[in-house]
Amino acid sequence: MSLNARQSTESRQSEIIATVVALAAERNPAEVTTTDIAKAMSVTQGALFRHFPTKEAIRLAVIEWVETQLMANLADAQASAPDVLSGLEAMFLAHVKFIRQFPGVPRLVFAELQQPDSSPLRQRVQQIMQRYRQMLAEALGKAKAAHLIRDDVDVQAAAVLFLGAIQGLVMQSMLGGVSPDAEEPVLGVLRLYLASLGGKS
Amino acid sequence: MSLNARQSTESRQSEIIATVVALAAERNPAEVTTTDIAKAMSVTQGALFRHFPTKEAIRLAVIEWVETQLMANLADAQASAPDVLSGLEAMFLAHVKFIRQFPGVPRLVFAELQQPDSSPLRQRVQQIMQRYRQMLAEALGKAKAAHLIRDDVDVQAAAVLFLGAIQGLVMQSMLGGVSPDAEEPVLGVLRLYLASLGGKS
């Protein structure tokens, strides 16, 4: 493959998505222009519109890539855990690992969440997060039924706190206070979260 | 005062800040233009530049207003609590109340956090959040010394989880899953957070 070979639309779409994710790691995703994306790909700006009809379509494809990747990671983590509570723990760590691997992802999600309610993109992100929360609530319910956590745990609140705990870690690393690869804060927060559930460690 | 009376720069500055905060409650703050602000104030776009030199100066003034307001609320909450742990509880509720009063605030903060590292605005937000976290860590340290919480609590992690818990609630209400005025999820998450500290309720 020469440096500027012609590529199929399929492979260019993947390349565009990967480029947006990569750019979002360092810049404000809302300020990433089609020219920026094209330059990073060594292609002219107009070429992008051979593979996506609009910029919004690009952003939608990016969000759907994020969903697919994250959900696959979470499912793997849950599946390879011995019990539901260990599954929650594994999902927590898998989520953090995923974000560490693609630091642009939380920025992209935040950017879409800033859109007005009517935006189809925002609704998509909304749907993803609601499903995630529901999955957590179900897992927490099972853990409660199996007496792995306190039987008076509010599973809805515990699902919100799970996502909040990850968010707090994301914010902390976005603020640059600590190296994003530091493990201690992650384990510290996870331990604290598990303590809130009253699980027997 | 007639409908379109002339105003002092001082009062116009306050009006501009209030307008930006109000607009941010419904739109993406990054997409709020000087024309939007001016329209909402029934003034021409150019008039804004009689009171602020640049748009960035407006955003900075908004962030500083947020800091002043939030910190005053937190200090009040902490001061009127009988002990340190109740103080943390009061700060949690005061923060949630403040956000409920000005729903645009978290969106504004997120928007500035998306800026590149070098941006003065981002650095300002960074500074505010680091101070907040440090204040929380200190309060948690005192609570630990007073045996109000477990003596093996990781105060740094507990500070991150405090902010994360609020963030989780903010996200949940931004996602519109529930009415932002609902008290139960707030209290549920707060209760869970306190449980993670092992405080005697």
Next chain:
DNA sequence: TACTTGTAAGTAACTTATTACATACAAGTA
């Protein structure tokens, strides 16, 4: 040949900021 992928140039719409000019208002003066 027929189709897909690419380029270079162009366009309409929009954004921040500036400019020339107008007007309210406070202070000083006849």
Next chain:
DNA sequence: TACTTGTATGTAATAAGTTACTTACAAGTA
């Protein structure tokens, strides 16, 4: 009081730059 004058606040128009998207044309590929 009545009049002048200087300054702060406002408007309308527009400059200068950026953005997403289009179009005319070229070239690779089946």
